[in-house]
Amino acid sequence: METLGAFAAALIGVPLALYAYIRLSEPMARLRPGKASLLRPWIWLFPSLALVAVFLVYPVIDTLAASLRSADGGSYVGLSNYGRVFTEPDNLGALKNNLLWLAFFTLGTLLFGLLIAVLSDRVRYEAAVKALVFIPMAISFVAAGIIWKFMFEFRPAGEAQVGTVNAIADILGGQPRAWLADKSVNNLALIAVGVWMWTGFAMVILSAALKAVSVDILEAARMDGASEAQIFFRITLPCIAGTVVFVATTLMINVLKVFDIVYVMTNGNLGTDVIANRMYKEMFNFHDSGEASAIASVLLVCIIPVMIVNIRRYRRQGHVNG
Amino acid sequence: MASGALRGRRPARILLHIVMIAACATWLLPTLGLLVSSFRPRSEIAQSGWWTALSAPFSLTLQNYGNVLSRANMGRSFLNSLLIAIPSTVLPICIASFAAYAFAWMRFKGRETLFIVLIGLLVVPIQMTVIPVLRIFNALGLTGTFPGIWLAHAAYGLPFSIYLLRNFMQELPASMLESAFIDGASHPQVFLHLVLRTSLPAIASLAIYQFMWVWNDLFVALIYLGGTQDVAPMTLTMANMVNSYGGGWEYLTAAAFISMAFPLVVFFTMQKYYIRGILAGSVKE
Numbered sequence: 001m002e003t004l005g006a007f008a009a010a011l012i013g014v015p016l017a018l019y020a021y022i023r024l025s026e027p028m029a030r031l032r033p034g035k036a037s038l039l040r041p042w043i044w045l046f047p048s049l050a051l052v053a054v055f056l057v058y059p060v061i062d063t064l065a066a067s068l069r070s071a072d073g074g075s076y077v078g079l080s081n082y083g084r085v086f087t088e089p090d091n092l093g094a095l096k097n098n099l100l101w102l103a104f105f106t107l108g109t110l111l112f113g114l115l116i117a118v119l120s121d122r123v124r125y126e127a128a129v130k131a132l133v134f135i136p137m138a139i140s141f142v143a144a145g146i147i148w149k150f151m152f153e154f155r156p157a158g159e160a161q162v163g164t165v166n167a168i169a170d171i172l173g174g175q176p177r178a179w180l181a182d183k184s185v186n187n188l189a190l191i192a193v194g195v196w197m198w199t200g201f202a203m204v205i206l207s208a209a210l211k212a213v214s215v216d217i218l219e220a221a222r223m224d225g226a227s228e229a230q231i232f233f234r235i236t237l238p239c240i241a242g243t244v245v246f247v248a249t250t251l252m253i254n255v256l257k258v259f260d261i262v263y264v265m266t267n268g269n270l271g272t273d274v275i276a277n278r279m280y281k282e283m284f285n286f287h288d289s290g291e292a293s294a295i296a297s298v299l300l301v302c303i304i305p306v307m308i309v310n311i312r313r314y315r316r317q318g319h320v321n322g
Numbered sequence: 323m324a325s326g327a328l329r330g331r332r333p334a335r336i337l338l339h340i341v342m343i344a345a346c347a348t349w350l351l352p353t354l355g356l357l358v359s360s361f362r363p364r365s366e367i368a369q370s371g372w373w374t375a376l377s378a379p380f381s382l383t384l385q386n387y388g389n390v391l392s393r394a395n396m397g398r399s400f401l402n403s404l405l406i407a408i409p410s411t412v413l414p415i416c417i418a419s420f421a422a423y424a425f426a427w428m429r430f431k432g433r434e435t436l437f438i439v440l441i442g443l444l445v446v447p448i449q450m451t452v453i454p455v456l457r458i459f460n461a462l463g464l465t466g467t468f469p470g471i472w473l474a475h476a477a478y479g480l481p482f483s484i485y486l487l488r489n490f491m492q493e494l495p496a497s498m499l500e501s502a503f504i505d506g507a508s509h510p511q512v513f514l515h516l517v518l519r520t521s522l523p524a525i526a527s528l529a530i531y532q533f534m535w536v537w538n539d540l541f542v543a544l545i546y547l548g549g550t551q552d553v554a555p556m557t558l559t560m561a562n563m564v565n566s567y568g569g570g571w572e573y574l575t576a577a578a579f580i581s582m583a584f585p586l587v588v589f590f591t592m593q594k595y596y597i598r599g600i601l602a603g604s605v606k607e
Contacts, residue, residue: 003405006469010409015416022420023510040509041430048421048480054458055477056443059451066453116345123342131593132349137600138589139582140538142557146564146578147352150359150571162371164355196349204597257447260540264561279449280544289453296449307442314441319489 018047060300067293071286081294091295094273100187101194101258101274106251108195110244113202117210118232120203130207134200141197141260148193149265152179183271190272193261198254202247209243210236253306256299275299353582360386360575367571386576395551395559396577403537403555403581405468410475410536411529414483417476419521422487423513427499437488443481451478452545459546466550474546475539479532486602490524491517523595530592531599534585556581 025043029036070077085091116133120126136144153163157176161167166176179189213236221231237244259276262268268277275295283292310320359372361382366375375382391397424430425437455474456465464470494517502512518525536542540557547553554562560577563570589596 003468007405007409010469010472011412014413018416018420019510019514022513026508026510037428038430041424041428041433044420044424044428044509045436047417048484051417051473051477052440052443052480055455055474056446056451056481059454060446062454063450112345115341119338119341119345122338125342129342129346132346134597135349135353135586135589138534138585138596140540140557140585142538142540142560142564143578143582146560146574147356149564150356150575151352153571160370162368164351164371164373167371167373196352199349201600205601208601253445257449263540263544264564267565276447276449283453284548293453296447296453299447300450303445303447307445310445311438311441314438320441320444320485 021047063293063296064300066289067297069290069293071288071290073289077290081290082298084291085294085298090273091275091278093271094268094275094278097187097272097274098256098258101191101255102252104188104191105194105198105255105258106248108191109198109202109251110248112195112199113247114206114244116199117203117207118236121207121210130200130203133203136197137200142264144193144197145261145264148189148196149180152189154178154181180266180272181270186266186270186272190261190265193265194255194258197261198251202251205247206240206243209240213239249306249309253303256302356575357579359571360579362386362572364572367575386572387580390573390576390580394563394573394577395554396556396580398552399554399556399559400580402553403557403584406471406475406543406553406555407533407536409468409472410479411533413472413476414479414532415487415525415528418480418483419487419518419525420513421480421484422491423509423517425484425488426491426494427512427517428509440481440484444485448478448541456545464546466547466553468553471543471546471553474542475536478542479535483528483532486528487521487524490521494520526592527595527599527602530588530596531602534588534596534599537585 022044026040029040029043066073067081068076068078069081086095116129120129123129151164152166153161154166154176155161155163161170161176165179169176177185180186217235218231221235226234257276258274259280262272262274262277263280266272268274268281275298279292279295279299282288282295314320355372358375359367361384362372362375363381363383363385366381391400425433459465459470464473499512499516502516507515537555538557539555540561543555543558544561547555547558551559556577560574560581563574563577
């Protein structure tokens with residue numbers, strides 16, 4: 001009952017209150033002639049600025065400060081938390097895995113996205129292929145984690161395999177593997193789930209760019225006897241290079257913070273930990289706000305170049321998208 | 323492009339179709355396997371592959387769905403997901419629309435600088451904010467409550483909502499607004515009757531994007547709702563099930579499919595808006 005009251009208040013009360021606030025402040029803004037246009041924007045911006053200040057700006061500054069303090073936030077410890085981020089075996093393993101994710105996830109997603117965008121353009125059932133590949137973007141990482149945990153299900157050799165991946169390996173004459181436990185493949189198995197989820201995203205954006213490449217130029221190249229491969233690498237690819245870079249940076253920002261897939265499928269065990277998961281463990285399992293803050297700050301520092309690129313792009317073209 | 327490509331080369335065309343069909347299978351089979359398994363009895367899921375259920379003898383059941391909804395708290399979690407996602411979508415859009423209007427149609431000192439700060443905030447990792455926010459929530463008793471997570475999602479969604487709406491509102495014809503002002507309309511009137519109404523396509527894309535984001539979110543729920551089972555959304559309940567049930571596939575497959583059903587319906591009915599939202603949203607986080 002209490003929940004329903006809060007629910008109604010949030011859905012009806014807040015919008016009404018906001019509009020009333022704007023309406024009622026209007027006569028006040030006009031009280032002093034000439035000052036209205038100075039005061040009004042800030043009245044309209046205030047609710048947003050207040051929330052952003054409390055939930056984003058202040059916490060970022062506070063976390064940066066906490067990263068220089070001890071586990072309980074008591075004493076100043078300089079950069080020693082950062083020292084631990086880059087020396088403790090657990091963190092080093094996680095950093096190494098993040099690099100694996102960065103390389104294989106980004107490359108894999110881009111390659112599959114580009115391949116499907118290029119090839120589906122040449123078949124009549126293009127819309128169906130693209131819808132299928134895009135579907136995982138609509139479901140949660142948790143659901144995808146469950147789907148693929150089931151795909152990777154392992155039974156010892158000789159027993160009937162119930163996991164699709166091992167059943168296919170069986171048909172092809174290979175040995176079944178415990179994909180999520182075997183340390184030589186488990187990180188790649190997790191990365192494959194990420195690629196499966198994000199390929200649709202890369203495909204949709206790259207496909208739009210491909211369709212914008214001038215048909216006349218492509219036809220002219222074909223008339224001159226250029227092969228399809230030459231056309232792709234010498235004409236199409238340079239034309240869509242900007243979009244490829246944009247998709248790659250977006251994938252990289254997202255992969256730095258990869259958390260859900262790992263949390264659900266292995267919880268970082270057996271050598272699969274990543275930094276976002278390490279941060280969660282330091283905070284909630286070990287109650288070390290200093291080291292947790294330092295790990296989060298490292299994430300932020302990694303993302304700052306992207307922030308700068310976005311701001312530059314905005315200044316140049318008025319929006320951030322590639 | 324399709325007409326000229328690979329014209330008349332049969333082996334190449336056959337190879338093309340093989341690659342396309344392999345891609346379809348790779349993206350369809352995992353989800354299909356989950357769906358089929360969710361209708362199989364417990365004993366069979368553990369003993370034979372899901373593909374055996376596609377041929378006779380058929381033995382399918384709705385038992386798993388009944389069990390997971392009643393015993394594993396998924397019914398309650400489905401409701402919680404809705405209770406979390408709807409206000410977490412409405413609130414940021416509502417609050418952001420005023421700010422977006424101010425950025426688009428009012429002149430003030432520092433407008434450009436403030437907007438650039440907002441663009442910087444688009445990519446700030448949520449991890450960077452959770453420890454201080456959790457401390458505030460604990461002090462105010464907001465941890466483990468719906469209003470707490472609504473506020474958090476609203477705030478995290480604000481920079482992107484303002485960015486998207488401002489870009490859209492800015493493109494509205496200036497003459498349209500000016501004539502309204504000449505007729506004596508005030509800013510609140512122009513905002514409500516003119517700008518908000520013409521911005522509906524952008525608001526629709528934004529709403530679907532934000533709704534799906536919140537519906538599929540695990541991290542924010544895990545942090546701010548943590549151990550509180552009776553407010554947990556489906557993602558959180560499923561993540562807990564994976565840990566506690568281990569290989570209880572009859573529960574997990576049914577639960578996962580319940581959680582996916584809603585986004586899939588949204589996806590298929592509103593594909594255009596959803597893809598537009600995803601494309602615009604790629605700058606976020």
